[in-house]
Amino acid sequence: MFTGIVQGTASVVEIDEKTNFRTHFIKLPPALLDGLETGASVAHNGCCLTVSAIKGDVASFDLMEETLLITNLGELRVGDKVNVERAATFNAEIGGHVMSGHIICSAEIVNIITSENNRQIWFQMPAELMKYVLYKGYIGIDGISLTIGEIAANKFCVHLIPETLTRTTLGEKLQGQRVNIEIDPQTQAVVDTVERVLAQRDTNLLAH
The missing domain is CATH 2.40.30.20 (Elongation Factor Tu (Ef-tu); domain 3)
Structure with missing residues (x-):
């Protein structure tokens, strides 16, 4: 679950392109790295993605064919930025509205x-x-x-x-x-x- 209150922007530093599949490597702001683990959910331009690996301040995320078809993430190039938000916690203030991270x-x-x-x-x-x-x-x-x-x-x-x-x-x-x-x-x-x-x-x- 997300709140729609963007916590910052992050740069795409590398893209591993495969057939109908991509892996994005995102350099996250220091504030968003605290406690981040593989398997965690992070919204990229509102799309809920799962952390597949972390190396320093760079986290990688896999994008399936459906994600590439429906969202604008498949148009990203190295150097582009995305809006990022960590998944909400139970004690977090919801200043926006409840969002699922599922793009329609x-x-x-x-x-x-x-x-x-x-x-x-x-x-x-x-x-x-x-x-x-x-x-x-x-x-x-x-x-x-x-x-x-x-x-x-x-x-x-x-x-x-x-x-x-x-x-x-x-x-x-x-x-x-x-x-x-x-x-x-x-x-x-x-x-x-x-x-x-x-x-x-x-x-x-x-x-x-």
Whole structure:
């Protein structure tokens, strides 16, 4: 479980590329190394990955074909940075919202509007998943817990304060780039439940 409060960014220092499989070697900030062991979970751009080995301040993570297809991690190159968050502990403050680290899709940045002390970024998502994007609801973007601003067709925006731009990779993102999306699980559960109830009601009405 994660909170969507990014603890820092980490650089990709090496990539071992295989067919439909990758191993990323990530240089972690000192604060994230304390107590880290193989088998631990660390979110990379919001995607939950497992530590496969640790050597000094570099940890390695294996990425399967499904991860490479759904997320933006397969687009990373040596020197790129990722948002990182260690798994939450029971006594940790949850300043964002509960996140699983399971990415549902990626979204394209289609517009960036910058003003003094504020940045608005618009994202385009697959139309069939927009039912989970609700005004003022929570959403995970590259592992960052954010509140949804405006919604238009299959697009939505978020507003970013300077602290978010400084602490995460969103401050460096450009139009056309992709980000990982995790839907708020409570929102997804409610929407899916309502859809099932309405579908069952329609089925019962047709049967009579």
